[in-house]
Amino acid sequence: MITFYxxxxxxxGISLGSFLNALVWRTRENIKIGKDRSMxxxxxxxxxxxxxxxxxxxxxxxxxxxxxxxxxxRQYPIVELVMGVLFLFVFYFHARGExxxxxxxxxxxxxxxxxxxxxxxxxxxxxxxxxxxxxSIIILVLFSPAIGWHSWQSIGLAMLIGGGFFLAQYILxxxxxxxxxxxxxxxxxxxxxxxPNIVLGLFLAYIIGAVISLIMVSVKRQxxxxxxxFGTYLVLGTFVAMFxxxxxxxxxxxxxx
Ligand SMILES: [Zn+2]
Numbered sequence: 001m002i003t004f005y006x007x008x009x010x011x012x013g014i015s016l017g018s019f020l021n022a023l024v025w026r027t028r029e030n031i032k033i034g035k036d037r038s039m040x041x042x043x044x045x046x047x048x049x050x051x052x053x054x055x056x057x058x059x060x061x062x063x064x065x066x067x068x069x070x071x072x073x074r075q076y077p078i079v080e081l082v083m084g085v086l087f088l089f090v091f092y093f094h095a096r097g098e099x100x101x102x103x104x105x106x107x108x109x110x111x112x113x114x115x116x117x118x119x120x121x122x123x124x125x126x127x128x129x130x131x132x133x134x135x136s137i138i139i140l141v142l143f144s145p146a147i148g149w150h151s152w153q154s155i156g157l158a159m160l161i162g163g164g165f166f167l168a169q170y171i172l173x174x175x176x177x178x179x180x181x182x183x184x185x186x187x188x189x190x191x192x193x194x195x196p197n198i199v200l201g202l203f204l205a206y207i208i209g210a211v212i213s214l215i216m217v218s219v220k221r222q223x224x225x226x227x228x229x230f231g232t233y234l235v236l237g238t239f240v241a242m243f244x245x246x247x248x249x250x251x252x253x254x255x256x257x
Contacts (some may be wrong), residue, residue: 003231007093009087010087011252013084013087014081016075016083017083021075022038024117027126028125034187040065040068042068042070045067055080058072058076059077076122079116079120082253086116090112093108103146107140110136111136111140117132117229117236118218119236127181129181133184136185137184153195154194155195156189157190157193159190161195162201163186163187163192164186165202166185166186182231185231186234193241197241198241198245200241200245201245205234207237207240
């Protein structure tokens, strides 16, 4: 029976990955969600149901749009697959033998979807939109007692640190190093991670950023100028700290003893 829940989690993730692709593109192009059916990003012709099956359609159409023959970005199947795996992982992480989708699972699915949107949008367009951070901050704070979240004090302090960290840089550099979107993302990181995990999340973002930059330089990617948007590293740091924060801190403290 547990297999059934794993399959549901995977399929839900893949479907929401498909929705995420559409959401990112429609947000950029200013097309309302729910207005018109799914369409080809090139010629905007409507897709038939069999052109719109996550992952499978891409394989079946051999990566080309059926009508206009233009290449379909590999982003589409990759995002769908990654989201499927992430949703599966969240279920696996929280499943404790009980065969239900607990509030913790739904909460983390919500957070993972939200972070994926920020990652993808920042990666593609170097922008962190307010609508991807502010509503989530409000929702997570309001529902925090119901979803087994951090205490108010923990959230408050972590928001102060996450937001303050970027606000300070924003003021110091007069807006040159850091954009307003990073400050809002800092607040969101605080809500997601709480105290003291927020410190780890920020630290990990810089480590991950440095490691990826080194790899890119060492494989001599000519087009790499260190311009990978910082928001993507913040998302990765948040993700790692969210699921493995306690273990990492415990491991680090054990080294000191
Ligand atoms: Zn087309």
